[in-house]
Amino acid sequence: MNASETDLLADQFLHHLRVERGLAKNTFESYSRDLMKFFAFLEARSLPPLGVSQADLMDFIASLAGPLSIRSIARNISALKAFYRFLVSDAKIKSNPARLLSTPKLPRRLPGVLSRSEVDRLLDQPDTSTSRGQRDGAMLELLYATGLRVSELVGLKIPNINLEAGFVRTMGKGSKERMVPVGAKALKAIRDYLAHGRPALLKRKSSLFLFIGHRGKPITRQGFWKIIKRYGLKAGIRKGLTPHSLRHSFASHLLEGGADLRSVQIMLGHADISTTQIYTHVTRERLKQIHEKYHPRP
Numbered sequence: 001m002n003a004s005e006t007d008l009l010a011d012q013f014l015h016h017l018r019v020e021r022g023l024a025k026n027t028f029e030s031y032s033r034d035l036m037k038f039f040a041f042l043e044a045r046s047l048p049p050l051g052v053s054q055a056d057l058m059d060f061i062a063s064l065a066g067p068l069s070i071r072s073i074a075r076n077i078s079a080l081k082a083f084y085r086f087l088v089s090d091a092k093i094k095s096n097p098a099r100l101l102s103t104p105k106l107p108r109r110l111p112g113v114l115s116r117s118e119v120d121r122l123l124d125q126p127d128t129s130t131s132r133g134q135r136d137g138a139m140l141e142l143l144y145a146t147g148l149r150v151s152e153l154v155g156l157k158i159p160n161i162n163l164e165a166g167f168v169r170t171m172g173k174g175s176k177e178r179m180v181p182v183g184a185k186a187l188k189a190i191r192d193y194l195a196h197g198r199p200a201l202l203k204r205k206s207s208l209f210l211f212i213g214h215r216g217k218p219i220t221r222q223g224f225w226k227i228i229k230r231y232g233l234k235a236g237i238r239k240g241l242t243p244h245s246l247r248h249s250f251a252s253h254l255l256e257g258g259a260d261l262r263s264v265q266i267m268l269g270h271a272d273i274s275t276t277q278i279y280t281h282v283t284r285e286r287l288k289q290i291h292e293k294y295h296p297r298p
Helices: 003-020 025-044 054-064 070-089 116-123 131-146 150-154 184-202 221-234 243-256 261-268 278-294
Strands: 167-171 177-181
Touching: 003 025, 003 070, 025 054, 025 070, 054 070, 116 131, 116 221, 116 243, 131 150, 131 184, 131 221, 131 243, 150 221, 150 243, 177 261, 221 243, 243 261, 243 278
Parallel strands: none
Antiparallel strands: 167 177
């Protein structure tokens, strides 16, 4: 198989991922890089992609062990499994050499969660007498009220918010749409921003995007990261603070308050409930801390 035929095979697979499976952009780009790395490995050994054995695949995985983390290796294995499943389903090969590959068990990473008092201090920081403060306050309130991903937050457009019904409509990973309730405090912050802050930031320009930054352009993910870091420092929050911290706190505080796991899964937009279950570990750790702190005989 020559280089052009290999490139065609890669293009067909990536088209399958993007169009038929609807992978999220970051996952799609990661799989694309992983596949190119695999093809380079095969080329160096004069192996055709359609003629590899399980042993060849194991050799490739072993070559990753030095430079890559366990998590990156696991993703490479997932990309290989997806690639060879596609080749079988498209009748390009008869048997799948990747079917018996096992993915290394990943350590569960507990997300950084703010306490309720830390969230309150953070949300109190924006100066809502200014247009930027109104915008920042609305963004922080909405993020904590809904648990949106930062990419979903900055991508919101005016029609995505239903102020009367109290819902936000967003497009999550895999182009899956979901509706998430918005609490009264966040709705008030958004109304104030729409009435005063946003028109001042637009300066007679027009935009469908809800949150406006420099020169009437939508706020970027990097821009919001800087915003939340600045307010975190002002609030005296020393732990690593990222836009995802409020998403993690949203989920953890709901579960602490008695919300059921399935409802939290739907609001977060997780495809698999096992992803949401990590927050039950966070909640148990929090309960242990409370017990140790307040029980007379911990």
